[in-house]
Amino acid sequence: MGRLIYNNLYCMGLLEDAKRLLAEKGADPAILEDIEDDAFGNGGLGRLAACFLDSAVTCNVPLTGYGLRFKYGLFKQTFVGGRQTEEPDDWSRWGDPWSIRRAEEAVVVRMKTGDVLAVPYDMPVVGYGMKNIGTLRLWQTESLHEVDFPLFNDQKYAQAAADKNRAEDIVKFLYPNDTMRAGKQLRVKQQYVLVSASMQDLLRKYEQRHGSDYSLFPEEVAAQLNDTHPVMAIPELIRLLGLRGVDFETAFGIAQRTFAYTNHTVMQEALEKWDLGLLNSVCPDIVVIMKQIDRRFRDEMKALGKEVLPDRCIIEGRRVHMAQLAVYATHATNGVAELHSQILKDDVFAKWYEIYPDRFQNKTNGITQRRWLGLCNPELCRLIESRIGGGFETDLERLKRLIPEIDDSLCRDFIAVKRMKKEQLAAEIEKREGVVLSPDMVFDVQVKRLHEYKRQFMNALSLLAIYFGLKEGRLKDLPPVAFIFGAKAAPGYRRAKAVIYWINKIAEMVNSDPETAGRMKVVFVQNYNCSWAEKIIPAADISEQISPAGTEASGTGNMKLMLNGAVTLGTFDGANVEITEEAGRENEYIFGATVEELNALKADYDPKAIYEANPAIRRALDTLDDGTFPELEGFAPGAEGTLAELKTSILEGASWHTPDHYFVLQDFPSYLKAKLQAITDAGNHPEAFARKCLMNVASSGKFSSDRTIRQYAKEIWNV
Ligand code: 8GP
Numbered sequence: 001m002g003r004l005i006y007n008n009l010y011c012m013g014l015l016e017d018a019k020r021l022l023a024e025k026g027a028d029p030a031i032l033e034d035i036e037d038d039a040f041g042n043g044g045l046g047r048l049a050a051c052f053l054d055s056a057v058t059c060n061v062p063l064t065g066y067g068l069r070f071k072y073g074l075f076k077q078t079f080v081g082g083r084q085t086e087e088p089d090d091w092s093r094w095g096d097p098w099s100i101r102r103a104e105e106a107v108v109v110r111m112k113t114g115d116v117l118a119v120p121y122d123m124p125v126v127g128y129g130m131k132n133i134g135t136l137r138l139w140q141t142e143s144l145h146e147v148d149f150p151l152f153n154d155q156k157y158a159q160a161a162a163d164k165n166r167a168e169d170i171v172k173f174l175y176p177n178d179t180m181r182a183g184k185q186l187r188v189k190q191q192y193v194l195v196s197a198s199m200q201d202l203l204r205k206y207e208q209r210h211g212s213d214y215s216l217f218p219e220e221v222a223a224q225l226n227d228t229h230p231v232m233a234i235p236e237l238i239r240l241l242g243l244r245g246v247d248f249e250t251a252f253g254i255a256q257r258t259f260a261y262t263n264h265t266v267m268q269e270a271l272e273k274w275d276l277g278l279l280n281s282v283c284p285d286i287v288v289i290m291k292q293i294d295r296r297f298r299d300e301m302k303a304l305g306k307e308v309l310p311d312r313c314i315i316e317g318r319r320v321h322m323a324q325l326a327v328y329a330t331h332a333t334n335g336v337a338e339l340h341s342q343i344l345k346d347d348v349f350a351k352w353y354e355i356y357p358d359r360f361q362n363k364t365n366g367i368t369q370r371r372w373l374g375l376c377n378p379e380l381c382r383l384i385e386s387r388i389g390g391g392f393e394t395d396l397e398r399l400k401r402l403i404p405e406i407d408d409s410l411c412r413d414f415i416a417v418k419r420m421k422k423e424q425l426a427a428e429i430e431k432r433e434g435v436v437l438s439p440d441m442v443f444d445v446q447v448k449r450l451h452e453y454k455r456q457f458m459n460a461l462s463l464l465a466i467y468f469g470l471k472e473g474r475l476k477d478l479p480p481v482a483f484i485f486g487a488k489a490a491p492g493y494r495r496a497k498a499v500i501y502w503i504n505k506i507a508e509m510v511n512s513d514p515e516t517a518g519r520m521k522v523v524f525v526q527n528y529n530c531s532w533a534e535k536i537i538p539a540a541d542i543s544e545q546i547s548p549a550g551t552e553a554s555g556t557g558n559m560k561l562m563l564n565g566a567v568t569l570g571t572f573d574g575a576n577v578e579i580t581e582e583a584g585r586e587n588e589y590i591f592g593a594t595v596e597e598l599n600a601l602k603a604d605y606d607p608k609a610i611y612e613a614n615p616a617i618r619r620a621l622d623t624l625d626d627g628t629f630p631e632l633e634g635f636a637p638g639a640e641g642t643l644a645e646l647k648t649s650i651l652e653g654a655s656w657h658t659p660d661h662y663f664v665l666q667d668f669p670s671y672l673k674a675k676l677q678a679i680t681d682a683g684n685h686p687e688a689f690a691r692k693c694l695m696n697v698a699s700s701g702k703f704s705s706d707r708t709i710r711q712y713a714k715e716i717w718n719v
Contacts, residue, residue, distance in 0.1 A: 054125060072088045105204075447533060450489040
């Protein structure tokens with residue numbers, strides 16, 4: 001969710017008054033940052049949901065978000081000697097003034113590991129212009145017996161509190177480490193509590209209106225499954241209806257018409273498959289129903305004369321495939337960008353598409369322009385208003401009216417706004433990271449989760465190529481440029497953490513070199529989150545969206561950067577394709593192989609040959625094991641987690657990875673070329689570049705989450 005104070009004041013139309021009043025009292029409005037932390041999250045999937053809540057309430061779509069009220073969010077990130085270290089993120093340590101505890105609506109969730117009480121905390125979602133208030137309902141797990149009094153009286157304090165700890169541990173951490181069975185079981189408990197409490201809640205509200213006639217349930221309730229984490233809601237609803245006397249077939253029909261499923265990734269490792277034994281240890285009744293669903297599916301395939309295959313099955317051996325269960329037991333499956341939805345049909349769910357073509361849809365993601373323009377870039381808003389008037393806060397398509405207004409004077413004014421945002425960001429970075437950036441530099445930004453497929457690694461290679469190019473006089477005309485990174489790596493993802501370390505070491509080398517001073521800077525901000533994004537995005541000239549084609553489902557940071565007038569330096573992947581369609585290819589910097597090209601290349605891809613043939617690549621890659629940087633300690637030589645292993649994973653491959661699994665070396669030459677062009681255009685031809693930026697702003701109407709929500713409402717939820 002990010003911080004709520006500024007957003008809520010903004011949506012109520014009170015932010016400017018609040019700022020003025022604070023200023024009159026001699027207080028900096030930024031002091032509020034010291035008493036409210038960003039409410040927890042991880043990446044684009046969660047932030048998309050936050051944008052949807054904002055859009056739904058503003059567009060008058062009745063929508064409630066359900067989630068878990070984690071005590072600690074994703075860890076707080078700091079860098080020590082360039083390495084990521086993690087600390088608990090106690091987001092509510094100064095209290096949680098936004099939530100209202102609804103003890104009277106608590107429900108009991110029964111599990112084999114012990115029953116718990118799920119207590120809802122409601123966070124208001126403030127609609128723009130104060131028309132509506134929506135709800136984010138977060139469940140907190142508590143013990144049914146706070147303390148065992150006789151045990152306490154016997155002075156057995158730990159035993160007396162055991163049940164309390166067991167219950168509260170379920171929502172202690174977002175994304176707990178699940179490399180071992182205990183962690184996996186905790187994840188199952190989290191998922192089961194979320195779905196059981198939420199389904200009980202929906203049923204109770206429905207029954208208040210209709211008693212025990214469930215036939216209207218799918219007419220009145222639509223539930224969207226946000227990836228696979230909540231897919232157990234399907235068997236849970238069937239189970240709860242069963243307890244109320246509804247037979248399996250009828251309950252299945254109700255569930256299927258109620259639920260729809262959104263897929264957010266094609267990464268195989270993220271498509272959840274649960275071991276039935278593990279599920280049995282937490283929620284055995286759910287396993288029974290999953291088996292009934294599987295039986296129903298097999299009967300249906302038999303009737304259709306279709307085979308049950310690994311990529312068209314629900315239970316395979318002892319494992320249940322949650323994404324495939326979702327496709328089968330819902331009425332709609334959608335991807336989150338045109339290209340991604342096509343890949344679902346052609347590849348990930350091809351065998352399902354063959355049987356149920358009508359179920360597959362696309363809903364291109366969006367972002368709320370309230371937070372991602374109105375709130376974070378009032379300077380740009382004022383400029384836009386001065387040319388085309390307001391109203392884009394609730395109708396982003398209006399920005400199109402800017403197109404005929406783009407002239408030299410608008411370009412100059414845009415450059416002035418961008419400079420102001422760069423000054424603000426530079427001040428913040430100096431304060432928090434101790435790195436001094438000049439607002440006269442071109443700002444090149446890559447902010448997103450740290451993942452191999454997102455290729456921060458390729459960006460790092462380009463930094464080295466540029467640095468050596470500057471030192472050796474090959475890039476004489478390159479304007480001064482700052483490279484800004486923000487990303488967290490999952491605590492157990494060693495290779496991702498090694499990439500962070502490598503970039504931090506590159507930053508140290510570059511920033512302390514007098515020869516390149518004033519020409520190139522590199523900074524990796526610590527603890528990237530919504531509040532950082534609100535400062536970094538408005539200051540960016542170049543938006544790095546550099547995943548290999550076919551891997552990034554959509555991206556939403558790309559849309560935020562576009563809306564704030566950055567050009568996309570990107571591949572034809574995810575929503576980049578649609579961004580380019582809207583703004584015009586001449587206004588972006590597109591490079592790299594297409595999905596088709598990569599598919600054709602796969603069989604005989606030879607990254608070693610590229611390495612041997614390309615001196616710039618060799619030089620940059622060799623810094624990983626030639627002593628340029630101190631090797632990461634605490635690992636066996638060459639083991640995963642070391643710099644050296646980053647290189648071997650590219651050249652030789654590693655575990656299930658084929659060599660250079662994400663085609664870094666393949667795309668690198670075209671990437672570097674496009675990147676140097678973008679930096680040169682931005683720095684040396686600022687007015688022509690500002691035109692491109694303004695074309696991006698003016699063309700971003702499609703990417704409002706208001707549009708996305710209206711499509712879900714009309715085409716899936718029927719509300
Ligand atoms: C993310 C995608 O990576 C990103 O491209 C997209 O914009 C965003 O979802 C919103 O649709 N996906 C995930 O974070 C994700 O799939 N996480 C898996 C654990 C479910």
